[in-house]
Amino acid sequence: MQKIKVGIIGAAGYTGGELIRILINHPNAEIAFAHSKSQASKPVHITHTDLLGETDLTFSGEDIQGLLDGHDPNVIFLCSGHGESQKFLNEFSVPSSTKIIDLSTDFRDESHGFTYGLPELQKDKIKSASKIANPGCFATSIELAILPLANAGLLKDEVHVSAVTGSTGAGQSLSATTHFSWRNNNVSIYKAFTHQHLTEIKMSLAKLQAGFNKAVNFVPYRGDYTRGIMANVYTRYEGSLEEAKSLYRNFYTDDPFTHVSEAPIDLKQVVNTNKCFIHLEVHDGQLLITSIIDNLTKGASGQAVQNMNLIFGLPEDAGLRFKAPAF
Template sequence: MNKINIGIIGAAGYTGGELLRILINHPNASIAFAHSKSQAGKPVYTTHTDLLGDTDLVFSGDDIQELLNQEGLNVIFLCSGHGESQKFLTEYTLPAELKIIDLSTDFRDESNGFVYGLPELQKEKISTATKIANPGCFATSIELAILPLANAGIIKNDIHVSAVTGSTGAGQSLSATTHFTWRNNNMSIYKAFTHQHLTEIKMSLGKLQDGFDKAVNFIPYRGDYTRGIMANVYTEYEGSLEEAKALYKSFYESHPFTHVSDAPIDLKQVVNTNKCIIHLEKHDDQLLITSAIDNLTKGASGQATQNMNLIFGLPEDAGLRLKAPAF
């Protein structure tokens, strides 16, 4: 097929940079523009310095409407801050045939015609969508840990989650809690029981388990590293560990990026990949599910590319067979 012509809004940030890294090596992708107000006119590799020698693309600061109207543009990725996508869609007129993949929180409630873009939850619906709301990073790791239980309709009690994320999850702008001197050799809790991803997590579980009304008690941690999320989830489960493993392996059998490991897992198995790796343990009547992803790939730009592949009828893993650091 012809290459997909792609525009990126907010291309200078972490998710925009990760998209660029993936898409310049994607066999079916052609980047029409990478827009950045702050870096306009500069080579992409001056901001994303690892791309020196990989691309001569220059950040565009041109009129956005003019960029959207260019002939042959197929899809845009919105990588700006939360709240900015709603403004974008009111300020600009998008061609009817243009596909949108939004990486903000703005439309994860599936408002305004957007489809929630977790492939393991609703791959078929994504494949026919024109507007995708890419899931949050914490939400992705937690949902993938619980979906098989919801699909079987066996979540009977509250769900308890503790999860730690790398500093890139907070975005590229410096703040008191992202500065190296504060984050290094440090750890902290934030937004306990109130994290914004709880809304989409409960929505997703409700899609599979009718009447889902249990609490999801979520404690997020800031980790002393840059990339990756490890979520530890537990809830009451009546079956055996062997039955749980069979349930999870069956649920994810047709999904190329989510895998169940019989051995304990670590973050370096998934960092820089689009994988989610899950490990199960049974302790008395509690099932412990550990889920690991990279917050910038499977938790953001990799999953966004996965959604693009589905929309355009490409193999789901096109451009996403990425190597983990491992050690």
């Protein structure tokens, strides 16, 4: 099979770096260009130091339209900041045969012909899509925690979520709340009840349980570590624990990356992988769902490649079988 030609826009950031790491080892893909204005003409390993000895790729900084026309990529990944993807598509002409996978928030409402790219939610639709809006990291973890309930029509009450993310979730740019001396030995709440991922979470729930209009009460935390999300979700539930486990396992039976664990789970089990692990408990009529992912892989670049695999008819897990550190 001829390899998929890939272009990456905004390749110097965290998600761009993770895409490069995944794609240089993908059996069915090759990187045609990795574009970065700020790092133009520099070797990729100068910015993404973990790639020293892995690739001799250099950042492209020349005219983007020239890259698109000259390489005619099969797919491009948009990894620039939120709001930049809309500007990109307004400014540049993408070949009609080129698929687009956007990692920003710009099209997660499925506007402008984009398909929301959560494979566990709408795999068949993704397979026939030409433009994918990759889900947010918190949204991925939370949606995977509650979609089986919505699919069974079992969301009867408000949903309560507390979730903590690593510092890479804030991106590479420095700010007061990403600086080491502030983040180290520290935990804080931000955007309580107003986080931008709530919009896509509610949209996804409505696809499976039309008419669900209860609140999703989401309190996000900044964690004192670099990678991973743990979401603890609870809502009213009238069934048994065994019924809940059966419901979740059946819902994810055809999904290679989402698994229900009998034992309690911890973040190191999924860091550096494209997996989501789920643990269930029932307490006094409440179902507690713990969901863990790596925010940069299943929450961003890994899921983007998973979507690429589906679009091009590849095995869903191609190039995505990574081992977690675990200890």
